[in-house]
Each structure stands twice: as C-alpha cells, then as structure tokens.
Amino acid sequence: MTEVIRCNGLTRTYQDDGVPVHALAGVDFRVEAGEFVSLAGPSGSGKSTLLNCIGGLDRPSTGEVYVDGVSLGALSQSALADLRLIKVGFVFQSYNLIPVLSALENVEFIMQLQGVAAAERKERAHAMLDSLAIGEMWDRRPGELSGGQQQRVAIARAIVSKPVLLLADEPSANLDSKTTADLMELLLRINREQSMTIITATHDPAVMAYASRQVHLVDGMIESDQCADNAAS
Amino acid sequence: MKIPLRTLLQLSWRNIWRHRRRNIMLFSAILVAVSTVVLANSLIRGWQVQMLDTVVTSLNGHVKVLAPGYLDDPSIERAFQLPGGYKPALAPGQLRAWTSRVVVPGVILSERDTRGVQLVGVDPADELQMSFLADAQIEGEFLASADDRRVLLGAALAERLNTGVGRRIVLMTQGSDGRNRESGFRVAGVYRAATGGLEKVFVFTGRAALQQMLDTQAITELSLRLHSNGDRAQARQQLQQGFSGEEVSTWDELQPQAASMFEFADVAIVIWFSIMMTALAFGLINTLITAVMERVRELGMLRAIGMQPGLVILQVVIESLMIVILGVALGISLGVFFVQQLADGIDLSQWAAGIEGYYMSTLLIPSLLLSDLLLVAALSLLFGLLASVWPAWRAVQVQPLEAMRR
Numbered sequence: 319m320t321e322v323i324r325c326n327g328l329t330r331t332y333q334d335d336g337v338p339v340h341a342l343a344g345v346d347f348r349v350e351a352g353e354f355v356s357l358a359g360p361s362g363s364g365k366s367t368l369l370n371c372i373g374g375l376d377r378p379s380t381g382e383v384y385v386d387g388v389s390l391g392a393l394s395q396s397a398l399a400d401l402r403l404i405k406v407g408f409v410f411q412s413y414n415l416i417p418v419l420s421a422l423e424n425v426e427f428i429m430q431l432q433g434v435a436a437a438e439r440k441e442r443a444h445a446m447l448d449s450l451a452i453g454e455m456w457d458r459r460p461g462e463l464s465g466g467q468q469q470r471v472a473i474a475r476a477i478v479s480k481p482v483l484l485l486a487d488e489p490s491a492n493l494d495s496k497t498t499a500d501l502m503e504l505l506l507r508i509n510r511e512q513s514m515t516i517i518t519a520t521h522d523p524a525v526m527a528y529a530s531r532q533v534h535l536v537d538g539m540i541e542s543d544q545c546a547d548n549a550a551s
Numbered sequence: 552m553k554i555p556l557r558t559l560l561q562l563s564w565r566n567i568w569r570h571r572r573r574n575i576m577l578f579s580a581i582l583v584a585v586s587t588v589v590l591a592n593s594l595i596r597g598w599q600v601q602m603l604d605t606v607v608t609s610l611n612g613h614v615k616v617l618a619p620g621y622l623d624d625p626s627i628e629r630a631f632q633l634p635g636g637y638k639p640a641l642a643p644g645q646l647r648a649w650t651s652r653v654v655v656p657g658v659i660l661s662e663r664d665t666r667g668v669q670l671v672g673v674d675p676a677d678e679l680q681m682s683f684l685a686d687a688q689i690e691g692e693f694l695a696s697a698d699d700r701r702v703l704l705g706a707a708l709a710e711r712l713n714t715g716v717g718r719r720i721v722l723m724t725q726g727s728d729g730r731n732r733e734s735g736f737r738v739a740g741v742y743r744a745a746t747g748g749l750e751k752v753f754v755f756t757g758r759a760a761l762q763q764m765l766d767t768q769a770i771t772e773l774s775l776r777l778h779s780n781g782d783r784a785q786a787r788q789q790l791q792q793g794f795s796g797e798e799v800s801t802w803d804e805l806q807p808q809a810a811s812m813f814e815f816a817d818v819a820i821v822i823w824f825s826i827m828m829t830a831l832a833f834g835l836i837n838t839l840i841t842a843v844m845e846r847v848r849e850l851g852m853l854r855a856i857g858m859q860p861g862l863v864i865l866q867v868v869i870e871s872l873m874i875v876i877l878g879v880a881l882g883i884s885l886g887v888f889f890v891q892q893l894a895d896g897i898d899l900s901q902w903a904a905g906i907e908g909y910y911m912s913t914l915l916i917p918s919l920l921l922s923d924l925l926l927v928a929a930l931s932l933l934f935g936l937l938a939s940v941w942p943a944w945r946a947v948q949v950q951p952l953e954a955m956r957r
Binding site: 370373375376395396399400401402403404406408410414416417418419423427428430431433475476 | 555557558561562565566568569849852853854855856857858859860861862950951952955
C-alpha cells in the first residue's frame with residue numbers, strides 16, 4: 319500500500335512560563351493510504367500536537383514529518399499553506415466556517431483558492447452537500463445551522479477537493495451522541511467509498527470505535543497501536 | 552500565486568456589513584476629515600487666487616518692463632519709448648491684455664489738504680482689461696481716453712482732500728527737464744477699490760495728458776497681463792529679448808512679500824492636509840487593528856485551510872480600502888457641496904483693515920482645483936492603504952494554530 323504519512327522521531331517541546339513541556343517525546347508513526355486512524359489519549363497526551371504536526375500547522379522540535387512523500391520540515395510557510403490547500407482537509411472542533419459565507423460558499427471557498435472554474439465549483443459543492451444530506455441548507459449561513467449541520471459543512475469543505483488526507487481534531491466535541499454517531503458514520507462512509515485516509519484526534523470512545531486503527535498516546539509517546547477489526551458498522 | 556480577487560471582494564464586502572456600527576463610525580471619520588480638507592483647501596486656494604488677482608491688478612500685471620533704476624528712483628527721467636505700433640510678441644494664447652503707463656510720484660492739492668500720491672497716466676480702455684479699475688465702483692465718470700485731462704481719485708483720498716466729482720484739484724510733479732510742473736485738473740470720478748490702500752495712492756489721468764504735463768513722449772512702464780500665471784517666466788524671457796536695455800520683472804519679483812505669501816498658501820494646504828490625514832491615519836490604524844485583532848482567530852483559520860498569508864493581508868486591505876474609497880468619494884462630494892454653498896463668497900468686511908495686508912479682499916470666494924481634489928483623493932487612499940497594511944501584517948504574524956486558540 320502507499321504510505322501517506324511518515325513521522326520519524328518526532329518531539330515537540332513548548333515553554334510554559336519558562337517550564338519545558340514535552341508534548342511529543344519521540345513518536346515514530348506511519349499511515350497507509352485509505353486507513354482510518356484514531357489518535358486517542360487523555361488531555362495533554364500529545365494527540366492534537368501530533369495531528370497539527372502532520373497537517374503542517376505546527377513544526378516538531380526534532381524529527382521529520384512526510385506527507386505524501388513531501389518532507390514538511392523543508393517547506394516555507396507559504397509552501398505549507400499550499401500543502402494544506404491541496405493535500406490536506408481539516409475538520410476542527412469548533413467547525414471554523416466563514417461566518418459571512420453560506421454553506422455552499424464555504425464549500426466552494428477552498429476550490430476558489432485552488433482556481434477551480436465557477437461552474438465546476440458550484441456543481442461539485444452542491445453535489446458534496448447533497449451527499450452529506452445537507453443539500454437543502456446550501457444557502458444558509460453558519461449561524462443559521464445547528465452544530466451537526468455546521469460540522470457536515472466543514473467536512474464537505476474539507477473533502478470537496480479530494481485531498482489525500484483528512485484530519486479531524488475532536489470533531490464531536492461540541493455534538494450530542496446522536497449527532498456524533500451520524501457524523502462518524504459519515505466519515506466512515508467517506509473513508510470506505512472514497513478510500514480517503516482519515517486521522518482523528520479524540521478522547522471520545524464512541525469516535526474511536528469507528529476507526530480501523532487506534533493509536534493510544536500517553537505523555538507524548540505512543541503507548542499502543544492496534545488495528546481494530548471490529549470498527550463500528 | 553493566482554489571486555481569487557472576486558472571492559476576496561465578496562468576503563470583504565460582507566465583512567464590512569458584519570461590523571456595521573464600527574465601520575459606519577470609521578466611514579464617518581473619513582467623510583468628515585476629507586470634506587473638511589476639501590473645504591479648507593478651497594478657502595486657502597480662494598485666498599491664493601484673490602492674492603494673485605489683487606497683486607496683478609494693482610498695476611503690477613504678471614510681467615512689467617521698467618527703465619533701469621526706476622524702482623529705486625521712480626521719476627520721469629527713468630523712462631523709455633515704445634516703437635511705433637508696438638505690440639508684445641508672446642507665444643500664442645499667453646497674452647490676455649497689455650498697456651503702457653506713465654507713473655510718477657506727485658502731490659495733489661485741494662482747498663483742504665495736500666497729499667503725496669502716484670500720478671498714473673493711462674489709456675482707460677486698456678486699463679479696464681488690466682487693473683482693479685475694471686471692478687471698482689465709480690462715482691461720476693470714468694476717464695474717456697488717453698487724452699482726457701480730468702482725474703480719477705480714490706474715495707479715501709477724495710474724502711481726505713474734501714473734494715469730489717466736478718471739483719478742481721492741482722497736481723504737482725517734476726517734469727522731464729527736472730523742473731517742477733503744476734497743473735489744474737477737474738475730478739471726473741471717484742473710485743472705490745476692494746482695498747482702501749489703493750484708493751489713497753493712485754490718481755489716474757489720461758496718459759497723453761500726463762505726458763503733456765511732463766513734457767515727454769516716453770512711458771515709465773509696460774505692463775502685461777497673462778491668461779496663466781504659470782507662463783510668466785517664459786513671457787519675461789521673451790520680453791527681455793525686445794527690451795535688452797530695460798528691466799523686465801515678474802509680479803513676484805516686484806512684490807516679494809506677496810510672492811512669499813503665495814508660496815505659503817501652497818505650503819499651508821499641504822500642512823493642513825498632513826495634520827488632518829495624520830490624525831485620521833492614527834484613528835484608522837487604531838480602528839483597523841481592533842477590527843483585525845477581533846478576527847485573528849478567523850484569519851488564522853483561513854490560513855489553516857490553505858489561504859496564503861499574502862492573500863489574507865490582501866483581503867484585509869481590500870476590506871479597509873472599500874471603506875476608505877467610499878469615505879473619500881463621499882467626503883469629496885460633501886466638500887464640493889460645501890464649497891458650492893459658499894460660491895457667493897464669505898463676507899470678511901468687518902476685518903477689512905486687518906486682511907488688507909494679506910492681499911485679501913473683503914469677499915473670500917473659495918476656489919476648487921481639480922488637481923487639489925485629485926491630491927486629496929490620492930493621498931487619502933495612500934494613507935488608508937498604509938493604515939490597513941500594518942494591522943493586516945500584524946495579524947498574519949500570529950501562527951494559524953496560535954490564532955485559532957484565541
């Protein structure tokens with residue numbers, strides 16, 4: 319299988335009031351294309367830091383991250399932005415949609431930055447919203463949508479341009495259990511139907527259960543890395 | 552990097568309406584500042600136009616030819632003759648009017664008083680194109696021709712001499728032979744000028760009449776009025792070629808104090824504009840920093856999903872410039888409206904004595920120059936641009952991850 323992520327000897331040390339905090343303390347980690355990986359662990363275990371290093375939002379103190387064969391350490395801020403635009407889709411805990419744009423325009427936004435033609439953009443954005451069962455909400459702004467609907471729009475935005483990797487940081491943190499289940503079913507469907515590689519960072523067991531591989535972090539190190547044959551659904 | 556300009560414009564426009572109240576305040580500040588600058592500029596420019604008009608029509612003209620030494624010793628001995636049928640040869644379209652005069656110091660006597668004055672022999676028809684007499688109120692009659700042996704007095708002088716229209720006065724001066732001449736003249740009319748100083752100094756009579764009294768065919772000055780003040784240096788140069796033995800001077804050389812004030816008006820416009828725009832720029836930067844820092848999380852998110860830092864800056868700048876452009880456009884319109892409301896002028900007659908020294912008349916009429924409006928528009932946009940780039944640049948200095956945690 320094709321390797322999408324490779325992390326070699328990752329460490330990340332923050333200074334907190336002059337006290338060094340080792341968020342990552344030597345992580346070696348690989349993800350193959352099409353995997354659905356859950357990074358789990360208690361607060362402060364380093365799962366979000368690892369996710370951010372993979373997505374090029376944070377730089378490791380030492381070690382190297384490769385995404386789709388590209389070493390992130392050598393990339394400028396501008397090149398990292400391009401990498402995030404083309405190869406990585408992000409789903410954030412607090413949705414982070416653009417408040418002045420409608421659901422459709424939010425989904426179109428990434429494609430606008432990529433220079434996709436208007437007609438194609440609209441068609442793909444409508445199709446994506448339809449496939450996530452929020453097609454009727456296309457003209458509503460984020461403030462007019464529920465948390466679950468906003469997260470669906472965020473997912474639509476993240477995957478509409480077919481990135482090689484979808485990163486979701488605590489995607490269910492602001493959702494109730496029913497909406498969380500719907501959301502995870504959706505991510506699972508995307509993973510299976512589009513063979514999209516998905517990595518989530520979560521401490522919610524209900525979310526972990528959907529992943530085919532569960533990586534448990536404690537104190538910035540991988541404690542366990544297991545394939546779960548009994549992934550939900 | 553391809554710039555999705557339409558996307559940025561759309562985002563910017565909607566963001567403006569999202570923070571309606573703050574942006575209306577920002578817009579209002581620009582509106583007030585720009586309209587005030589336009590109005591102030593037009594008043595200063597109006598003063599400058601008036602100053603130039605006053606100096607040029609106070610018998611200076613834009614360019615004047617005098618005999619050498621006349622300025623130090625203005626007597627009929629320092630005179631020159633014009634060739635027969637002379638006409639100034641300037642570039643086409645430059646010359647508005649011209650005349651020759653005899654101007655000598657003299658004394659005027661009435662039954663009541665005696666005053667020292669400037670006796671001015673003129674061609675009345677030319678003078679109506681050249682000097683303040685064209686706009687002066689005349690009681691009685693204007694001079695009929697260059698041969699007219701009557702005089703035209705200023706109202707202030709007539710009052711001092713306790714004389715008036717139809718009365719006789721006596722003029723005394725030195726003739727071309729160096730001997731004193733004395734002759735009686737009847738008062739044809741009394742003029743009222745915009746400034747009282749002129750009324751006390753100049754006594755007009757026909758040029759030929761004064762030449763006869765002085766026993767000369769010569770003139771003491773050739774004065775030219777141009778269509779454009781900017782042509783005066785070139786006109787001076789061309790005149791100098793025809794009058795190599797005389798002194799050719801522009802009005803600013805003849806009236807250096809007025810010239811300094813004229814230049815100061817240009818500087819005053821820049822100073823006033825700079826003060827207003829600097830104050831506005833600080834307000835803009837302050838408001839825009841607040842506006843941008845409130846949205847630092849959102850801007851961080853845009854970068855996190857792949858928007859280039861340069862595009863984020865551009866988006867913020869476009870947003871700011873939209874407000875600035877609208878404010879400047881309406882500010883200029885409002886300023887022009889104010890100026891139009893003052894088109895009949897501002898009456899300054901109660902300060903008449905004080906403003907005379909500034910070459911102002913008692914009616915200040917604002918003057919709008921397209922170049923001034925363009926300068927205001929261009930500099931306002933430049934200030935707006937600089938004031939918006941700084942907060943935007945600051946916003947993208949925050950790393951996306953850190954921004955999204957705020």
